[in-house]
Structures are given as structure tokens and as C-alpha cells.
Amino acid sequence: MAAGNEDRFTGFSQNASAFLRNLAANNNKAWFEAHRQEYEEHLLEPLKTLVSDLSGFMLSIDPDFMTIPAVDRTISRIYRDTRFSKDKSPYKTTVWITFKRPVRNWQDSPCYFLELGTDSYRFGMGFYSAAKDTMDRLREIVDKRPAEFLKVVSFFAKQDVFVLEGEKYKKILKGTLPADLQEWYQRKNLYLVCNREIDETLYGRRLVDDLISGFGIVAPLYHYLWKLKAGK
Numbered sequence: 001m002a003a004g005n006e007d008r009f010t011g012f013s014q015n016a017s018a019f020l021r022n023l024a025a026n027n028n029k030a031w032f033e034a035h036r037q038e039y040e041e042h043l044l045e046p047l048k049t050l051v052s053d054l055s056g057f058m059l060s061i062d063p064d065f066m067t068i069p070a071v072d073r074t075i076s077r078i079y080r081d082t083r084f085s086k087d088k089s090p091y092k093t094t095v096w097i098t099f100k101r102p103v104r105n106w107q108d109s110p111c112y113f114l115e116l117g118t119d120s121y122r123f124g125m126g127f128y129s130a131a132k133d134t135m136d137r138l139r140e141i142v143d144k145r146p147a148e149f150l151k152v153v154s155f156f157a158k159q160d161v162f163v164l165e166g167e168k169y170k171k172i173l174k175g176t177l178p179a180d181l182q183e184w185y186q187r188k189n190l191y192l193v194c195n196r197e198i199d200e201t202l203y204g205r206r207l208v209d210d211l212i213s214g215f216g217i218v219a220p221l222y223h224y225l226w227k228l229k230a231g232k
Contacts, residue, residue, distance in 0.1 A: 009049040011204040012116070016042045020093050021118045027089040032078075039078060043095050043116075047075050050114075050208070051097055057212050058099045058112065061219050062226075065099045074098060093118055108134055110225040112215055119198060123211055124162060125218045126191020127225075137228055139173070139185055146181060152224045153184065161214050162192040192218050 019038050023031070032039070048069040055067035071077055076096045082088045100111035107128040114123040127134070142149050156164070157180075166189035177185055184190065194214060201207050 007049055007052065009046065009053045009205065009208055011207060012046050012202050013042045014203060016046070016116065016202075017118055017198050019043065020095070020116070023091055024093040024118055027091050027093070029090060032091055044071075044075070044078075047095065047097055051075065053208050054099070054211060058215070061112075061215065061222065062099075062101065064101045066102045067099065109229055110222050112222070114211060116202075120196060121198065121202060122193050122195045123214060124191055124193035125215065125222055126166070126193070127189055128191075130166075130189045132188075134229065135188060135190070137231075138190075138225075141228065142181060142185055143174075149184070149224075150180065152220050155217060155220060156192075159217055161194050161217060163195070164190070165193050166190040192221070 015038065019035070019042050022035070023039075026032075051067065051069035051074045055065075055069075058065050058067060066073055068074060074097050076092065076094075076098075078091055078095065080087075080090060080092050082090065094115055094117040096113055096115035098106075098111050098113045100106045101109060103109055108131045110125060110127060112123075112125045113128075115121060156162070164183055164187075166187040168186040169188060172182075173186060174182075201210060
């Protein structure tokens with residue numbers, strides 16, 4: 001459900017990134033608990049409103065998206081899982097929202113995201129951490145139906161919002177491929193992302209417009225990747 005007019009997203013406060021920078025410098029329970037209200041006011045509540053504002057459009061892309069504006073649903077937890085990490089800092093210094101289907105292994109499924117850090121933010125679509133089998137299936141489809149794949153990603157060369165990222169294999173997997181396919185074929189992971197330094201867009205309603213426009217651009221690839229996951 002979209003937010004009412006009184007709850008519409010109007011931008012993050014300039015204190016949002018400042019809070020994350022201060023948290024990075026004071027990453028301990030005592031400091032966070034003393035500043036919890038700042039976290040909720042400058043980050044958590046705006047993230048909830050942003051999710052609500054975007055939910056109608058996102059459901060038009062995929063009716064199966066989870067759009068509940070809550071932590072552990074569409075909004076990241078501020079607490080880090082330190083059980084298997086050498087870094088025992090208890091709090092994350094980036095926050096994010098994701099629009100994804102409620103599947104068990106969502107990291108290996110395509111999803112949309114917006115991430116805000118101390119000095120930058122980014123948004124896009126792709127895999128958080130694609131499994132090798134998933135990327136191998138993508139390469140198989142590219143091998144069998146290269147024209148189909150190029151048609152799906154034809155939007156990419158016509159836009160200047162997103163770049164293609166994701167770790168690559170160092171060894172060329174198939175040297176006979178043309179350059180426009182090679183950039184996709186070599187990936188261990190794959191996502192399209194718009195990287196920005198903190199700017200005025202973050203502090204106003206224009207962020208919603210930019211996200212809707214950008215997320216719409218990459219929708220053909222999102223649907224293609226879900227067909228890939230479904231084995232079609």
C-alpha cells in the first residue's frame with residue numbers, strides 16, 4: 001500500500017550520512033544506544049516511508065515482491081552478524097532496502113536495492129551473490145540463444161544511469177565471443193548499479209523519481225533472470 005500524503009518520502013535528512021560516519025567512528029553499544037533516536041529519525045523512518053512510496057510501482061514490476069516496510073523484510077538490520085567474522089564491530093555503517101520475492105535463498109535470486117553509506121549511495125538490480133550454477137546457466141543460455149540475450153539487454157547501451165558490475169573470472173572463458181557479450185559472460189556475479197556520491201537528490205523527493213525511472217529501465221533483465229532461475 002502506498003503511503004498517504006502526510007507520510008510521503010520527502011528525502012533523507014543531511015544528518016543521515018553524518019549519523020553513519022559517527023557510528024563508524026564510535027561502533028559500540030554504548031554510543032549507539034545513546035543515539036538510537038537519531039538512527040530511527042534520520043534513517044529507519046525515512047527508509048520505511050521510501051519503501052511504502054515505491055511499493056506500488058515495484059509491485060507493477062513483480063506482484064510477488066515483498067513490500068512490507070519493516071526491518072528484515074525490505075529494510076536491513078543495523079546489527080551485524082559477527083559470529084563468523086573477524087570484524088566484531090556490532091553495527092553496520094551502511095543501510096539498505098531491497099525489493100525481492102520471499103524465497104529462501106534470495107541472495108541467489110534477482111532483486112532491486114538502494115544502499116546508503118557514509119559518503120555515497122547506490123541503487124540497482126541484480127544478484128546479491130549469485131551461485132556458480134546460476135551463472136553457468138546464464139552462460140549456457142547465451143551460448144544457445146545469443147541473439148535473445150542481446151535483445152533483452154539492448155537497453156543497456158541506450159542509457160547512462162547504470163554500469164555493469166560483479167566479479168569477473170581472470171581467465172577468458174570463451175575468447176570467440178564479441179565484446180558486447182563478453183562483459184556479461186565473464187561474470188562470477190552480476191548486477192547493474194548506479195553509484196553516486198552524496199548529493200542533493202538524496203535530500204528530496206527527486207530520489208523517488210530517479211528510483212522509479214531507473215528500476216523501470218532494468219526491468220527486462222530482471223524478468224529474464226527470473227526465467228533463468230525458473231529454468232525457462
